[in-house]
Amino acid sequence: MLDFEKNFNCPVAGVDEVGRGPLAGPVVAAAVILDKNNLPAGIRDSKKISKNKREIIAEKIRLNSHYAYGEASVEEIDNLNILQASLLAMKRAIESLKIVPSMSLIDGIYTPKVDLTCKPIVKGDSKSISIAAASILAKVYRDKIMTNLADKYPEYSFEKNAGYGTKEHLLALKSHGITPIHRKSFKPIYNILN
Template sequence: MIRDKSARKPAKGVPKEDAAKKAAPAKAAKLADVKAPTGKKGIIAITPPSFRRERALIKRGVWPVAGCDEAGRGPLAGPVVAAAVILDPDRIPRGIDDSKRLTAEERERLFDKICATAQVSVVVASRARIDRDNILRASLWALKRAVVALPEAPRHVFVDGRDRLDTACDCEAVIGGDGIVLSIAAASIVAKVTRDRLMCALAQDCPGYGFEQHKGYAVPEHLDALDRLGPTVHHRSFFAPVAAARAKHMPWTVEPVRDLFEVTEVEVQADAGVEIDASAGL
């Protein structure tokens, strides 16, 4: 490529300042020819999850490959639901994304397509298990059981988050995996839709709490209902707002906490017939 260097040089007899002023409009015109990205200002394009990592394993002869994710770690009520999915490389539904980026209608549509084309398993960790084991252990238990429950045992598993699962096959934890790995995104949709349906069913048994709207999360409407009505059997006992509501409505169920710094006086009775030798250094 031959560049015209004469455009950079000012004409003879023309001061450099005048030449720069004449060159400015031309430079501005060139910049104007460069089109800015279309779309609304302030919106950043987010890359959807891809099947790249799964295909890399397939090329190495590693198959089946599963993705797993859970829904419901943060809510104050209801179970945590884990799902595992093995996508068919030749029948991947279009539009799969992180469940949090999709509308409820999109999730329902993709849920049906994923279940019709992929191998899917779902495991529910109950409120009682969450209270007994804590939410992290209950979630990891459900995720592992979902992998084991797949119709075909995977040779590699991708799991959303930072915690690897104790599985018989290789397991790779991917932070933010539901927005990166397509199999995890598919599992996030299955888990989310399943849990939402369960919470809508619980709403019929426990009217007044709005489970069908907020799905058990700590939104103002839910906190207000907790304060007015008290907790249900579906609320997680050791989550702070639930514990506070229990103390208000059912104080007899709350065990008093012992003060570890409480000073206790102990009476010591000495036998008058016992002589103490001062030279013993006691």
């Protein structure tokens, strides 16, 4: 997974986002510059790691890297669209890094508009260790946001579904209606409103 990073003798940031598909909550991106001489074990695509293991690896990444987060709010998702909001979250993450990378490796086919070279990598979270690290940090960070929102909106079980349109979440929407953190531009929510 170091194939992309080993070609550079300069700081390279891996960037990934999470939260494109949920019906509620922000989209979150992380940008990570790993220390190539001190790589935590177990870094791979966040979707292939259990929640407990992901949290342990995330802590090791935070201790051995430079990283930053970026978010796009529900309002930004509804006003821009989910793709543009995801790119905005990535831009915010990259621009929040304390060390300016020479290049960013971006998961996917689109890149954010930033003042540095960005290389898109399809399925980057399974090909680049930096992107995989970013996917882990972004997932853990967003899950924490959704767990906190579950305290405010307990009927929707955000601590379990992270805002995704599970059967339980859809039933809660029918029973309790939408909240301010639901994405009004997403079809199931839009249909409830109209």
